[in-house]
Amino acid sequence: MAMRIVVSAAELLGAPRMVEIVSAHIDGCLHHGDGGVEFAERLVAGGGRVAVPTTLNVGALDLLHPDKIRANEHKRDMARRQMDAYVAMGASPTFTCAPYQVGHEPGVGEQVAWGESNAIAFVNSVLGARTERYGDFLDACCALTARAPLYGLHRTENRRATVVVDARAVPAGLASRDVFYPVLGTWLGLAVGQEIAAIEGLPPGVTRDQMKAMGAAAASTGAVALFHVVGVTPEAPTLEAATGGIEADRRIVLTAADLEGALRRLSTAADSDRVDAVAVGSPHFSIAEFEELRRVLGDRRVGIPFYVCTARETFRELEQKGHATPLIEAGVDIVVDTCVVVTPILPARGGVLMTNSGKFAHYGPSNTGYEVLYGSLEDCVDSAIAGRAVRNEAVWTW
Amino acid sequence: MDVVNGRTLIAGAAVGPLLRLTHPISFWGGVDPVTGRIVDPRHPQFGASIGGTVLAVPSAVGSSSSSAIMLELLREGSAPAAILMGKPDAILALGVVVGRELGYATIPVVEVSPSDLASFRDGAVIEVDAEGRVFERVGPE
Numbered sequence: 001m002a003m004r005i006v007v008s009a010a011e012l013l014g015a016p017r018m019v020e021i022v023s024a025h026i027d028g029c030l031h032h033g034d035g036g037v038e039f040a041e042r043l044v045a046g047g048g049r050v051a052v053p054t055t056l057n058v059g060a061l062d063l064l065h066p067d068k069i070r071a072n073e074h075k076r077d078m079a080r081r082q083m084d085a086y087v088a089m090g091a092s093p094t095f096t097c098a099p100y101q102v103g104h105e106p107g108v109g110e111q112v113a114w115g116e117s118n119a120i121a122f123v124n125s126v127l128g129a130r131t132e133r134y135g136d137f138l139d140a141c142c143a144l145t146a147r148a149p150l151y152g153l154h155r156t157e158n159r160r161a162t163v164v165v166d167a168r169a170v171p172a173g174l175a176s177r178d179v180f181y182p183v184l185g186t187w188l189g190l191a192v193g194q195e196i197a198a199i200e201g202l203p204p205g206v207t208r209d210q211m212k213a214m215g216a217a218a219a220s221t222g223a224v225a226l227f228h229v230v231g232v233t234p235e236a237p238t239l240e241a242a243t244g245g246i247e248a249d250r251r252i253v254l255t256a257a258d259l260e261g262a263l264r265r266l267s268t269a270a271d272s273d274r275v276d277a278v279a280v281g282s283p284h285f286s287i288a289e290f291e292e293l294r295r296v297l298g299d300r301r302v303g304i305p306f307y308v309c310t311a312r313e314t315f316r317e318l319e320q321k322g323h324a325t326p327l328i329e330a331g332v333d334i335v336v337d338t339c340v341v342v343t344p345i346l347p348a349r350g351g352v353l354m355t356n357s358g359k360f361a362h363y364g365p366s367n368t369g370y371e372v373l374y375g376s377l378e379d380c381v382d383s384a385i386a387g388r389a390v391r392n393e394a395v396w397t398w
Numbered sequence: 399m400d401v402v403n404g405r406t407l408i409a410g411a412a413v414g415p416l417l418r419l420t421h422p423i424s425f426w427g428g429v430d431p432v433t434g435r436i437v438d439p440r441h442p443q444f445g446a447s448i449g450g451t452v453l454a455v456p457s458a459v460g461s462s463s464s465s466a467i468m469l470e471l472l473r474e475g476s477a478p479a480a481i482l483m484g485k486p487d488a489i490l491a492l493g494v495v496v497g498r499e500l501g502y503a504t505i506p507v508v509e510v511s512p513s514d515l516a517s518f519r520d521g522a523v524i525e526v527d528a529e530g531r532v533f534e535r536v537g538p539e
Contacts, residue, residue, distance in 0.1 A: 001499055004499070005492070005495055005496065005499065008495045009492060009495065012407040012408070012486060012491050012495070012507075013486055014486070027463060028466070030463060030466070032426070032431055032463065032466045032467055032469075032470050033431050033432070033466075033469075033470035033473060033474070034470075034473070035466070035469040035470050035472070035473040035496075035497070035500065035502070036466050036469065036470070038500055039469070039496055039499075039500060042499075042500065133487075133489060134489075135463070135464060135465030135466075135489035135490075135492045135493070136463055136464075136465045136466040136469075136492075136493075137465050137466070137469070137492055137493070137495075137496045138465070138492045193422065193457055194457060194485070220424070222422075223422070223457070223487075265440075268439070268440075341427075362427075363427040365438075365439050365440070366427050366428065366437045366438045366439060367427050
C-alpha cells in the first residue's frame with residue numbers, strides 16, 4: 001500500500017521517477033479523526049517498517065503527563081493507538097515538530113521526506129537538505145519505501161529564489177530582536193505564497209531560533225517550504241547564488257507599513273488588555289529558549305496559566321540541568337509530545353491567549369476558540385505576572 | 399457552452415455548485431473535519447460549507463496535516479463533490495488517494511489552469527466527468 005501511494009503521488013505530481021531518501025519526519029501521529037488511525041494500523045498489519053531513520057511529529061497526547069489533555073476516553077484511546085502504530089513501524093518516538101532540535105539534522109544537499117510545515121521550511125532553508133511539502137500519509141509511505149517522487153524542491157533547478165525581498169531598511173535594533181521574526185514570516189507567507197524568496201539585509205547573526213520562528217509563521221500564512229536569507233542560509237552565500245544568477249521575477253522592498261500590517265494580523269484581541277493564558281513553544285521550545293525564559297522570568301512567578309510546549313528529549317535535558325523544577329515551581333506548565341493548538345489543553349472557559357509564536361497566533365483562534373494577542377517573550381512573561389496585557393510597542397518604532 | 403479540459407489527478411465524475419476559495423486555506427485549522435465548514439475566522443468565507451461543492455482551490459497554503467483533514471472529510475461524508483486545483487499539490491490530493499486505499503467513497507481531483515478556473519461563474523452548477531472535462535451544467539439537475 002505504501003509503495004502504491006508513493007507511486008500515485010509521483011503520478012499526480014508529474015514526477016518522472018523516484019529519488020532515494022536518507023531520512024523522514026512523519027506528521028501522521030496527530031489524531032484528527034479515526035481515518036488516520038485506520039491508515040496507520042493498516043500499515044502495521046501489513047508488516048510495515050520504516051526503511052530510513054524516521055522521527056515522529058507531535059501527537060494529540062502528552063504521554064509523560066496524560067492528565068494535561070482534556071479528551072474523552074474514545075479520543076484518548078484513538079490518539080494513543082495512532083502514536084503507538086508509528087512507533088511499532090520503527091519510527092523514533094520523538095513526538096516533536098522540531099526534530100532538528102533533538103539531534104536529527106540532515107546535511108546540505110541530502111534528500112529527505114519531511115512532513116510538518118515548519119520542519120519542512122527549516123530543513124530546506126536553514127539546513128539546506130531537500131524535501132518537498134509532504135502531507136500526512138505520504139511522509140509515512142516515503143519512510144516505509146525509502147523513496148520519494150523526484151519533484152519540486154528535490155531538484156536543484158527548483159530551489160532558486162524567484163522573488164527578492166529587500167529588508168535592508170529594517171533598523172538593526174529591530175532585526176536583532178526575536179519578536180521581529182514571526183512578524184516577518186507572517187508577512188512573507190502572505191506576500192510570496194508558494195514562491196521562493198531571497199531576503200537581503202538580515203543581520204549575519206540571526207539565530208536558529210529566529211529562523212525557526214520565521215519559517216513557522218511563513219509556512220502558516222503561505223505555502224512557504226523554502227526561503228533563502230542572503231549571507232545566512234547554506235544555499236545563499238550571495239544574492240546571485242540564491243537566485244542562481246537568473247534575474248528574479250519580482251523584487252519587493254519591505255516597508256514599515258508591511259510589518260505593521262502583519263503585526264496587526266497576529267492579534268485578534270489587541271484592543272483590550274485581557275489575557276487569560278500564555279502559550280509559547282511553537283515550534284517546540286529549544287534549550288536556548290528555555291534559558292531565555294529563565295533569564296526573563298528571574299525569581300518571579302506567573303499568575304495565570306503559562307504553557308511551554310517542547311520535545312520530551314528537550315524536557316529531559318532541562319531536567320538533567322536541574323532547570324525544569326524551578327520553572328515548574330514558578331508556575332510554568334511544561335507540555336511535551338504535543339502542543340496547545342493541536343489538542344485541548346487550554347482551560348475550557350476560553351478568553352485571550354497571549355503568545356510569542358506566529359504559528360500559535362495564526363492557528364489559535366480556529367483551533368482553540370481563544371482570541372490571540374501577539375507579543376515578545378518578555379511581553380508574555382510580564383503579562384502572565386501582571387494578569388493583563390503588557391506590551392512593549394516601542395520596539396516597533398521604525 | 400465552454401468545456402474546460404483539465405488534467406485528471408484523481409479520476410471520477412461529480413456535479414455540484416461551484417465554491418471558489420477567494421483566499422488560500424489550510425484545511426488543517428481551516429476546515430472542520432466533521433462538518434466540512436470553514437472555521438478559520440480570518441478567512442473571508444468563514445462559515446461556508448465545502449461539503450458537496452465543486453471546490454475551486456487556486457493555490458494551497460499551510461499545514462501538512464491538510465491531507466489528514468481531507469481523509470476525515472471523506473470518512474465523514476462531508477467532503478467536496480470534486481476539487482479543481484489551480485496548481486497540483488502533494489498534500490490535498492493525497493488525502494483522496496489514501497481514502498481510496500481505505501475504501502472510502504472517492505472524489506475527482508482535476509488540475510485546471512487558473513485562467514480556466516476564473517472563467518466559471520460563482521454559484522454555477524459544475525459537472526466534472528471521468529475524462530477530466532469540466533463544464534457548467536445548464537438547465538435543471
